[in-house]
Amino acid sequence: MNDQQGKSDDKEGTRLSADGIASEEVVQELLEKYDKESQFRKFKPRTKLALLVSAIAVSFSLFHLWVAGFGALEAIKLRSIHLTFVMVLIFLLYPARKKGMRSKPGIIDWIMVALSMVTGLYMVFANEQLALRGGLPITQDYIMGALGILVVLEAGRRALGKELPILGVLFLLYAYFGEYVPGTFGHSGFSLNRIIAHMYIGSEGIFGVALGVSATFIFLFVLFGAFLGETGMAKLINDASMAMAGTSPGGPAKVAVFASGIMGTISGSAVANVATTGAFTIPLMKSVGYKPHFAAAVEAVASTGGQLMPPVMGAAAFIMAEFLNIPYKDIMIAALIPAFLYYLAVFAMVHLEALKTGLVGVSREKLPIMKVVLKERGHLVLPLIAIVYLLMKGVTPTFAAFYGILVAIGASFLRKTTRMSWRGLLMALEMGAKGSVSVAIATAVVGFIVGVSSLTSLGITLGDNMIAFAHGNLFATLVLTMITAIILGMGMPTTAVYIVGATIAAPALLKLGIAPLAAHLFVFYFGNISNVTPPVALAAFTGAGIAGSSPSRTGWAAARLASAGFLIPFIWIYSPALIAQGSMTEVLWSLVTATVGVITLACAVQGYMLKATNTIQRILLFVAAFGLIKPGLITDTLGISVLIIVFLWQRFQCNSVKAGSVNV
Incomplete structure (x- = not known):
């Protein structure tokens, strides 16, 4: 390590508050730097604009709770209303440019809000007329469709960054200019009217399966996480983890593995999980002797794995269940052993690092007592137990999440210290809605990619060419798929990475005889691992910001800690027993x-x-x-x-x- 590197890794106080924990300002600064989803306007409390946004967000959540528990809407109407809420919130919360971050929405923003409402709700009212015309669009449909495409792309740019919308535009251009594309990727090309109709009016574009999953499963699980957060679940996880592992050699790092893994199943964002949980765990790891870059890497790897951990995995897992037309519980069961192995490897590495460098744990008198922790907050695990039970019973994820939210509210009333107030209920409804917009708009923008692939058969063509490039070799095709997922993950959220990968890369694996579940899980895993894969490892960079360490050195340390995550997906392709495919004897022996x-x-x-x-x-x-x-x-x-x-x-x-x- 050179001197400059060492100085970088030894930086301390500027990132920490007086009690040794990263301050809220530091956490927010890192979120806005590395997590595009967190770069939204913060309005002054109780102003008219703040109350308006809160009212819209709460209404958004209440609408979905009503649909899940009591209502029933046609798929296209549900998706249209869902997307309308999402885009309205995006144009109110996300500025067109960074320098407009703290300003109020301007005239352009309000125009975009109006266009969002018109184009988003158009399909709610025009759907019946369209059906009476036998699905044949008229001029008005094409105009609304063109406006709708532009509005969705702009909303995606604001909330997600430019990478995914640019990819969407490239696919749309490919559909139009196909006759000029040489070789096997060329096609006859499609008219603007045909492209608009396919993307906006049909169910294979913007309002496709991906947005449908967002409007049913994903939103409710994000809302479920918001309610768990409001009940104080984070404190339960941190205190219980400290009580369990705090005294062992390098105990705080093991606490980070436990806490971040469990919190990751709730937050759904690796970067946000690092910023919030890491504010507590990274300074604690440094205090017992872990090097700053290693402490940041542990937090990044543990937070990234949260989306791989059942029962509540990342949003892409719900989309996978819909794509494969299998129950979500099958995804859970298949992912259980790989997730266990991933975290076991990380846990073993931090333990060995502690032994190698002679580190100790935290003294018992400084740690919470497990008995007291469980007595005060143990009841907060009831919602998670309810979710697992309902999913394993075969209840749809929509109903499981709905009843999980009800159980979370009810469980909070079992202790006075965790009881949710009316203010807390409204806050959970608001934060759940705001937390869902980035995933929702990603599924809408990805609709262009899925739609063009179905319109032009691009997915099949790419699969054939990938196999040809790899000369039919399975291992080479797997490596190409892995590289594709990791590169996509450098600029897009995990959900979008999975959908794109499932559209353009998974078909190649299926053609080589790989089972659909194994192939899709392979893409899903590497879409997640991209968060800790240099040169762009956003989760690791966020941890480095808290630790005051070198982002590059932290990224490579994270990749080393996540080495099992790079290996395990290849193994289950060749031996599906690792994803619970096979006899019980084979599965147990593989485990x-x-x-x-x-x-x-x-x-x-x-x-x-x-x-x-x-x-x-x-x-x-x-x-x-x-x-x-x-x-x-x-x-x-x-x-x-x-x-x-x-x-x-x-x-x-x-x-x-x-x-x-x-x-x-």
Whole structure:
């Protein structure tokens, strides 16, 4: 490490408040820097504009609660109203340019609000007339469609950044200028009217399946997370994690793994999770001796994995269930073992880092007492238990989330300290609505990509060309798919990455005989891992901002900690038992060997087992890890044999050192 790097990693106080925790100003600054979704206007409380936005957001949440629990709307009407609320909130909250961040909405913003209402609600009222015409559009439909496309693209630019809207525009241009595209990607081209009708009037463009999932499942789970946050679930998770792991070697890092993993299932955003949970865990890790860049990396990797962790995974998981036309519980079950292995590897690495550097935990008197924590806030886990029970019973995610919210409200009243007030209820409704807009508009913009792919058969063509480029080799195709997902993840939210990847990359895997669930999970995983993959690792950069460390060094440390996450998806492609596909015996044996394998991988990555490893031992540990993680009699036998050799070798070295000490 050079001197400049060292100085960067040793920066302390400027990022922390007096109590050693990152201040709210620092957290907000980092969110606005690395998380486009957090770059919205903050209005002064109780002003007319603030009350208007709050009223719209609360109405948005109440509308969806009514539909989920008591109402029933046609799909196109539900999606239209959902998108209208989303776009109105975006144009009120997100400025057209950064320098307008703190200003009030201007005349252009209000014009866009009006256009959002007109184009968004048009399909609610025109749908019946369109049906009577046999689906044949008229001039008015085309005008509204053209305006609607422009408004959605602008809303996406404001809330998500320019990358995804630009990709959407490129796909639209491809649909129009197809006759000029050379080679296998060329097509006859489509008229503007045909493109507008497909994107706006049909159910394969803006108002497609992705937006439908946002309007049903995703919104309610975001709202569920907002209610859990309002009840004080974050404090329960932090205190319980501290009580469980705080005293062990390097305990605060293990607390970060526990807390951030669980919080990640609720927040749904890796960057936001790092900024909020990391404000507490990163300074705590540094206080017991972890280097700043390592502390930031632990938080980034743990927060990123939250979207991979059942029962409430990232929004893309709900879209996956809809794309594959399978129950969401099947996604949960398939993701359970990979998520366990991911977190086990991270946990093992932070433990080994503590042993390697001689770190200790926090003294018991400074930690919460588990019995007291559970007595005061243990009842707050009831909503999560209810969600898991309902999903496993086969209830739709919509109803599971709806009843989960009711249970969360009811559970809060079991203790006076957690009881939700009317103000708290309104705050949860407002924050849930605001938290959903970025995912919702992403699903609408991605509709252009999905729509063009279905209109031009681009997905099939890309799949064929990807296979041809890889010469039909499965491993090479997997690597190309991984690279595609990671590159897309550098500029787009995870939900959009998954949808695009499922549209243009997954078909290649399906053509090579990979099961649909395995192929889609593969894309989903690497869309998430992109948050900690250099050179653009937004979750790691956010953690570096709190820790005062080098973003580049933090990014590479995060990639090293997440190494199991890069390996495991390849394994389940070749051995589906890792995603619970196969007999119970196969699944259990895969779980056992993969568990030993990821711990061995952690030893190899950290260069430490019973003691620091030499180069040969480290290479052998990598060989053993790969053999154990990949199920199979030959690979398991190889892995176990090599692991035993290294273990006995290290044991002999330790005994020799002890004997030498005694003789001395």
